[in-house]
Amino acid sequence: xxxxxxxxxxxxxxxxxxxxxxxxxxxxxxxxxxxxxxxxxxxxxxxxxxxxxxxxxxxxxxxxxxxxxxxxxxxxxxxxxxxxxxxxxxxxxxxxxxxxxxxxxxxxxxxxxx
Amino acid sequence: xxxxxxxxxxxxxxxxxxxxxxxxxxxxxxxxxxxxxxxxxxxxxxxxxxxxxxxxxxxxxxxxxxxxxxxxxxxxxxxxxxxxxxxxxxxxxxxxxxxxxxxxxxxxxx
Numbered sequence: 154x155x156x157x158x159x160x161x162x163x164x165x166x167x168x169x170x171x172x173x174x175x176x177x178x179x180x181x182x183x184x185x186x187x188x189x190x191x192x193x194x195x196x197x198x199x200x201x202x203x204x205x206x207x208x209x210x211x212x213x214x215x216x217x218x219x220x221x222x223x224x225x226x227x228x229x230x231x232x233x234x235x236x237x238x239x240x241x242x243x244x245x246x247x248x249x250x251x252x253x254x255x256x257x258x259x260x261x262x263x264x265x266x267x
Numbered sequence: 268x269x270x271x272x273x274x275x276x277x278x279x280x281x282x283x284x285x286x287x288x289x290x291x292x293x294x295x296x297x298x299x300x301x302x303x304x305x306x307x308x309x310x311x312x313x314x315x316x317x318x319x320x321x322x323x324x325x326x327x328x329x330x331x332x333x334x335x336x337x338x339x340x341x342x343x344x345x346x347x348x349x350x351x352x353x354x355x356x357x358x359x360x361x362x363x364x365x366x367x368x369x370x371x372x373x374x375x376x377x
Contacts, residue, residue, distance in 0.1 A: 184363055193276065195355060196367040211364070243309065247363060255300050255357075256365060257310040
């Protein structure tokens with residue numbers, strides 16, 4: 154019954170590496186989102202997408218990019234990982250018809266940059 | 268800029284007690300969500316509140332919304348250990364973007 158899948162639960166990467174975080178949803182949702190979660194800061198929006206090939210910056214896009222080549226897949230890219238990008242990354246999706254359910258979240262990827 | 272603030276950020280309480288988590292937000296919104304997160308897990312939707320005066324209850328949790336005061340509360344009645352988790356409120360901004368509070372880490376001790 155998995156609906157939003159993030160490919161890795163834990164990742165350790167070196168400073169300067171290019172990092173790809175993958176998210177796939179099987180609910181045919183139009184909207185997809187990437188958040189990072191840090192203690193005391195809650196969840197902050199990095200990027201979102203309302204449709205294939207479409208992307209918009211959230212509140213903290215610096216150092217990140219995204220790709221959405223297919224409706225079901227939304228990738229977050231760290232072009233050159235830095236230690237301040239160590240965090241929990243959460244992917245979410247929602248339908249374009251904004252019902253009561255809100256977002257469906259993936260299980261998260263805990264990224265450590267060393 | 269929409270800001271969402273929760274308090275308290277940390278709450279340690281005894282089983283059987285009642286307590287309330289508060290969620291304030293800075294600009295008008297017509298939809299507010301409460302989520303629960305267990306350690307190491309993702310977020311699970313608890314409630315959506317759609318209008319002023321809305322109240323929803325599930326077991327020992329009750330959420331309410333006052334849009335005029337820009338305030339939502341999550342009330343815990345006769346707390347049990349299983350309710351230990353981090354609770355987030357989130358408010359709609361623009362087209363389907365959610366802005367989250369900082370989270371309240373709730374620990375319920377036997």
